[in-house]
Amino acid sequence: MSQAGLLYSGGADSSLAALLLNQFHEVTLLTGTFGITEDWRHAAAAAEALGFPHQSFDLDRSVALDAIDQMRTDGYPNTGIQLVHEHALERAAGQFSGVTVIADGTRRDDRVPTIDTPTAQSIEDRHDIDYVTPLAGYGHRAINRLTDRLLTTNVGPSETIPKGDYEAELRVCLREHGESVDAIFPAHEQSVVTGRH
């Protein structure tokens, strides 16, 4: 079986992507960190609850600064998050030896982050790797149904659910730069995976 590395936050989407990818690949879950907080450990805990191996990897702190600059200019997080996601994919695609597939949990109905086909093909060509998005063919209702059936989760406001995505570190980074975090990242509901049914 080929080795796949899946960008992993501990949330329901990347967890479901892991279960799908695991059918025909040997999956390691990968969480990028700027080294600003230890929130990647929440993703590591979720990975353990699911029974997958997990590794963290370093993201470039300057990309966090570019992302929050972008967010402050825009007044909303989307373009900044896209920037960080593309950086994380490039980093992960280039650094794990033996990994022939790099994957993430982006979904058909997501607006951000999203990797269009030319960008996907460019990642594949430059890193000689396959880029796979197991949820790209699933709409949000189909994903919710599979999540309910397969995973146990804690759901709540984003500030109280400890997760390993970029948001926690970017929030801290914004706060350190004197920004009103809630104006840029409005509170929203998110989920972290606690195990399988």
Place this chain on the structure above:
Amino acid sequence: MSQAGLLYSGGADSSLAALLLNQFHEVTLLTGTFGITEDWRHAAAAAEALGFPHQSFDLDRSVALDAIDQMRTDGYPNTGIQLVHEHALERAAGQFSGVTVIADGTRRDDRVPTIDTPTAQSIEDRHDIDYVTPLAGYGHRAINRLTDRLLTTNVGPSETIPKGDYEAELRVCLREHGESVDAIFPAHEQSVVTGRH
């Protein structure tokens, strides 16, 4: 497990989609036919070789006529094939009771047929069904690798490989209308599945 109906030609793509979808759904393979030829039986044979239940269903002959009109106008088959595929999806989504997921083998790198997100959401809303494309997150190289590993196939020129897709019936239909079939459908390589590794 929810019941999924997957549009099926007997080719490598829809067969791989069946294996992926089968992980979390009960899959029935579905082949549309205009009743012009019995080529759907090649898809039924491939389905049996893979170990999946199979059903044929009727397509509207007038759509075949619209499709070949379109092809004669265009001088190439793509838009006509897209027309037939959308018709087949609508038909299949509306007619199999108990089926809560309708699926097909379209891939990330396909130009045709392809269902964009608004069209996918429209099918889902109108038929109260989930539309799933298991290969939408896989590029052609990743698909070739999985196909080589999981499926046995016969590969050859499209005219000598008996398959259950729309092409066989549309070729006959074009010929009956006095068209030079090869001018519109240039000979190309295709594959039919003969079993699993």
